[in-house]
Amino acid sequence: MSSGRQPDQALPVIANGLGKKYRRGWALRETSLVIPRNRIVALVGPNGAGKSTLMGLITGLLRPTTGGITVFGAHPTGKGLHPAVSYLAQQKPLYQQFTVTETLKFGARTNQTWDQGYAEYLVGQAGLPAKATVGTLSGGQRTRVALALALGKRPKLLVLDEPLADLDPLARESVLRTLITEARTQGITVLLSSHVLAELEGVCDHLVLLHKGRVLLAGDVDHLSAGGTSLGELALHHMRRAVQEEAA
Numbered sequence: 419m420s421s422g423r424q425p426d427q428a429l430p431v432i433a434n435g436l437g438k439k440y441r442r443g444w445a446l447r448e449t450s451l452v453i454p455r456n457r458i459v460a461l462v463g464p465n466g467a468g469k470s471t472l473m474g475l476i477t478g479l480l481r482p483t484t485g486g487i488t489v490f491g492a493h494p495t496g497k498g499l500h501p502a503v504s505y506l507a508q509q510k511p512l513y514q515q516f517t518v519t520e521t522l523k524f525g526a527r528t529n530q531t532w533d534q535g536y537a538e539y540l541v542g543q544a545g546l547p548a549k550a551t552v553g554t555l556s557g558g559q560r561t562r563v564a565l566a567l568a569l570g571k572r573p574k575l576l577v578l579d580e581p582l583a584d585l586d587p588l589a590r591e592s593v594l595r596t597l598i599t600e601a602r603t604q605g606i607t608v609l610l611s612s613h614v615l616a617e618l619e620g621v622c623d624h625l626v627l628l629h630k631g632r633v634l635l636a637g638d639v640d641h642l643s644a645g646g647t648s649l650g651e652l653a654l655h656h657m658r659r660a661v662q663e664e665a666a
């Protein structure tokens with residue numbers, strides 16, 4: 419490799435004994451995890467399991483309390499995202515007064531790796547009116563603008579915190595289809611959190627299941643579900659078992 423790094427260091431994410439403690443307690447504990455390349459990863463777990471915290475550590479918005487993490491071989495610094503990483507937060511922060519075109523111009527100004535043609539293609543494909551201000555768009559349309567902004571950077575890792583929440587079934591389907599197509603054709607690893615397990619079936623090929631700040635299960639769905647169990651069944655089974663073990 420041109421960087422001279424060992425190949426495994428250039429994996430999208432390697433976490434080693436990673437932990438994050440807030441004043442109220444541990445949000446993430448002893449997390450050792452590898453996210454391989456070119457997977458669409460479902461990050462699932464009950465409310466408060468630590469999903470957003472893990473995303474914060476990957477994007478460098480949060481600093482670890484224990485352990486370490488590398489993203490494509492580099493330690494997230496907290497001084498901005500790794501150039502190969504795009505992050506779409508739950509609130510999908512966009513400038514409401516910008517038009518769609520101005521939003522893409524903003525993307526071009528703020529990202530060295532920006533691909534204007536690709537971003538325009540995504541906006542066109544979503545049928546978004548270029549002159550409309552973001553504040554006047556529907557939730558689904560705003561998600562598509564946010565996705566174009568995230569993908570226009572040409573990331574190698576796309577981190578999406580509940581991107582489908584608040585979308586109607588048609589918009590969800592359309593966003594997921596775009597994600598799958600772009601991830602597969604552009605070689606992007608996607609890390610996607612969601613509470614709706616059913617909509618991740620057939621989309622995600624890798625699962626990371628968190629429970630109370632710990633990794634319960636992680637790996638390729640094909641490997642984890644030897645008997646052909648679906649991703650949803652697999653996740654539910656392990657979550658139920660964890661709850662039963664705690665109650666015992």
Ligand SMILES: Nc1ncnc2c1ncn2[C@@H]1O[C@H](COP(=O)(O)OP(=O)(O)OP(=O)(O)O)[C@@H](O)[C@H]1O
Binds near residue numbers: 470
């Ligand atoms: N800034 C913070 N300060 C204090 N505690 C926090 C903070 N952020 C998260 N926590 C706590 O850390 C734990 C994990 O929260 P996190 O938001 O990572 O979980 P989550 O799996 O994303 O939850 P949800 O599915 O509800 O979005 C929770 O107990 C939460 O209350």
